Amino acid sequence: MVATPQDIRTADRTDEIATGGPPETPFLLLDRARVERNIERLRARLRQLGTGLRPHVKTAKSVDVARLLFDGGTGPITVSTLREADAFASHGFTDILYAVGLAPHKLGRVVAAHRAGVDLQVLIDSVAQAEAVAAATTGSGVRIPAFIEVDCDGHRGGVRPGDPTAVRIAEVLERGGAEARGVLVHAGGSYHSRSRAELVAAAEHERASAVRVAEDLRGAGFAAPVVSVGSTPTAHAAEDLSGVTEVRAGNFVFFDLVMAGIGVCDVDDLAMSVVTTVIGHQPEKGWIITDGGWMATSRDRGTSSQPIDQGYGLVARLDGPLYPDLVMTDASQEHGTLTIREGSGAALPELPVGTQVRVLPIHACATAAQHDVYQVLQPGTRTIGSVWSRLRGW
Amino acid sequence: MVATPQDIRTADRTDEIATGGPPETPFLLLDRARVERNIERLRARLRQLGTGLRPHVKTAKSVDVARLLFDGGTGPITVSTLREADAFASHGFTDILYAVGLAPHKLGRVVAAHRAGVDLQVLIDSVAQAEAVAAATTGSGVRIPAFIEVDCDGHRGGVRPGDPTAVRIAEVLERGGAEARGVLVHAGGSYHSRSRAELVAAAEHERASAVRVAEDLRGAGFAAPVVSVGSTPTAHAAEDLSGVTEVRAGNFVFFDLVMAGIGVCDVDDLAMSVVTTVIGHQPEKGWIITDGGWMATSRDRGTSSQPIDQGYGLVARLDGPLYPDLVMTDASQEHGTLTIREGSGAALPELPVGTQVRVLPIHACATAAQHDVYQVLQPGTRTIGSVWSRLRGW
Structure with a gap:
């Protein structure tokens, strides 16, 4: 044979x-044709919902794939490591949200990114981290922008909506010269949804949780201009994104059998x-x-x-x-x-x-x-x- | 704080x-000291049992770690990919067993390795693969050495002891000018052992299965000089390795919690x-x-x-x-x-x-x-x- x-x-x-x-x-x-189709699908949704996209590049980890997301150019992105931040910055992506809770010793690299012209935003959920960010701002003269992580479904880190810690974090940040850029939530729990109705509910809960904390911050006198939500399941299920300024999602460019199993x-x-x-x-x-x-x-x-x-x-x-x-x-x-x-x-x-x-x-x-x-x-x-x-x- | x-x-x-x-x-x-201790432990066992070691480099995938196995020099190794074979060959390791069943299209790379002076041995368990190896030998003039994979515990590939296919594979190989170098068995089932007695039994079964097929080959007139057995659990449990010429194991250099759970x-x-x-x-x-x-x-x-x-x-x-x-x-x-x-x-x-x-x-x-x-x-x-x-x- x-x-x-x-x-x-x-x-x-x-x-x-x-x-x-x-x-x-x-x-x-x-399959580039499918990547492009998947990208257009989410873009069309977000256009309809009137919200921006800050794609998470942790799935593809590829500058070439990221360029497809911005018609060959660059745009705001989310990263999961400082290595990603450095690499994408070197290719012209200068608006970067590092969406993993900050280990304070990494602030040296964050300051260096800002000095190189990158608006690198960090994520925190504790007063200890806020103190570290404030201290790094004081020490460097670089006003570091930080997001406060909100926990909407108990799946990982974050401050629960209603917890006064969020306002305390913003106070420590801004008193120290750093910036409370806004709030961030990731509905990781949505991965366990078993129906379209559950997905829609998870998306609305994610949105409401983020907006609630943003309003608490604004009530306490902080601008907190950015409200960032997102996961691939909720991004594809949300029916209303009032109060949300940007959606993060990453998996949607490729999709996989977990997403097919959820029905996304x-x-x-x-x-x-x-x-x-x-x-x-x-x-x-x-x-x-x-x-x-x-x-x-x-x-x-x-x-x-x-x-x-x-x-x-x-x-x-x-x-x-x-x-x-x-x-x-x-x-x-x-x-x-x-x-x-x-x-x-x-x-x-x-x-x-x-x-x-x-x-x-x-x-x-x-x-x-x-x-x-x-x-x-x-x-x-x-x-x-x-x-x-x-x-x-x- | x-x-x-x-x-x-x-x-x-x-x-x-x-x-x-x-x-x-x-x-x-x-922890280099622990790596050296783990290596010496297996070496001491095999010295006592009178058998050679052909370590599997798929765990460490590191030339530096492999050198520790040979006191700074080189020696016979097992690899899981042709990339490993190429890389180790470029560092002077020239006796290499590629211990994953052969995809026939990879024979071009195997021939190239031999032409570069590497004794690269392949693994097969079917007549179709033997025909491909024989054809590559005929086409290239390089006498390709192949091991016949033996299945001792039904966990993956291989010919069962007693199955006449092993002799047919050797016939096809040698008639076509290729070499039936020997038999290879991997007691993957040993990972499910729950006691020292079970491990010892798995090691003896692995040894006996390989020796049985080697004897069948020799009875049919093939030299089949090499009898290769091994897994980290059985390598550490074997009490007798009569008839075995070399032991393959890889994980033992580092160990892990699976190995600790088995009691190795x-x-x-x-x-x-x-x-x-x-x-x-x-x-x-x-x-x-x-x-x-x-x-x-x-x-x-x-x-x-x-x-x-x-x-x-x-x-x-x-x-x-x-x-x-x-x-x-x-x-x-x-x-x-x-x-x-x-x-x-x-x-x-x-x-x-x-x-x-x-x-x-x-x-x-x-x-x-x-x-x-x-x-x-x-x-x-x-x-x-x-x-x-x-x-x-x-």
Whole structure:
């Protein structure tokens, strides 16, 4: 069946993506047309709702993807690390919100960013952090802008709406010469929504929580001009964003099976997949084994708590369609195991050694983080037209 | 409490590792003295058992760590990707076993490695792969050495002992001019052992399965000189390795909480940890929040199926000891949540914002993969004496 390596390369790759020299499996394939469609979908929503977008670049970690968000230019962004802030700043993104609670020793890097002309905003939820920001402002002469994190659903950090700590934080900031730029909330709890109604309610609760704290601050005499909300589920569910000045979301550019499980997108919207090669079979067990393990997909099992567990991902043909009920159910470092979903009655497809398949990710942020580059399909073609690099580290 | 950024840097870091300029949290800290102790432990065992070591470099993915395994020199190694093979070959490691089932299109790179003087051995478990290896040998004139994978415990790929396919594979290889170098088995099932007796039995079963297939091959007229077995649990449990010529293991250089849970090592043997900084608290929930999320630890939850679930890792002081029953129980991309183990009755330690702690990894291979470098403690000191780079990609 397999004659020469040349035959293999030709035979197994007849339906493959045409490219100068194919990248080695496993690799990350990005469908630029779907990315653009996903971006336009959220932009259209926010235009209708009259609110700005400050996309979170922690999912894509790619300057090239960020440029698609701003029609080739730059704009306000959200980052999850100072490494991202530095890298995007060097590409002309100068309005940056660092949306992870501040470790005070990082203020040196924050001050340096401001001195380089970057409006780098930090996030805090305690008086101790506010004192550190105020002290750094005093010490440097740089008026550091800080957001006060609001906790709307008890899933992580933040000050609860109604807690007077928010006003105390603003007082400490501004008394020390720093700036209380506004409030920030992230409805992480929305990921557990199980219906459209729950998503709409989570979005409204997120909005109301942020606006409530912003009003408390304004009542105490602080301008707090920015009200920043967002998560991909709530950004796509919000029916009213009164009082909100900007929406942060990141996952929406790629989407993933967790988002499809919540009902925020269809599986067909997923813009990213991991291309792997079949390397073996265990017919008695109904297993197809590939060269794409958790090193390529990540260990994220985010759908395991959803009504439908998609394992490490759904499996699709290289040229598009899903194999019915074929799931990547197990992973070791460099091996993936594909099996038919239990009880589905579907037949295991015949995928000889050498066949290439695509695994749709459970969690795009985690899967992308396992790779250094995106192999990017040119819209309207099946050709990899460019290779986009990703950031890493802190 | 917090005065100036300078004070923070000094005050919060009095008990910190002395270094030229501290790396940004989160970062990977490697205790070289423990690495050396772990290496010597396995070497001593194998000397006693009279068997060679072919360490798996997929855990450390570091030429510097590999050199520690060979007293500063080189030696036979196991790799999980051709990228590792290429990189280690460029540093003088020329005896390399690529221990993931072969995707036939990768034979071009295998041939290229041989032409560059590297004895790169591949792994197969099907006649289709054997035909591809034979064809590549015919086409290139390079006699490619292949191992036949043996499945001893049904956990992944391989031919079952007694299955005549092994002999057929050897026939196809050697008729085509390629080499049946030997047999390879990996007792992945040993990770589920729950007692020393089970580990010893798994090791003996692994040995016997490999030797059985090697004898079948020899009975059919093939030399099959190499019998390669190994996993960190069985390597540390084997009481007899008669007939085995080499042991592969990788995790043993660092160890992790999965290995401690199996009983292969003590928690005190763990050589690697992730240093993170406290960024907040939710006192009502008993949460301490850090800047080290799953991007720093990986999503691996390998102890969740063990008797004691260690979450995303145990938490230790920067200068060594564990905080009693403090566990990293939740993770988002750049946030970790530390809580007291349910039912333990331990008190939540007071860790102010800015405190740095170490998280001991669940699965060293997965945690290390999230980082580009190791910050290496010089033995006998608390100084980071060197920075070692890691490999990535395929």
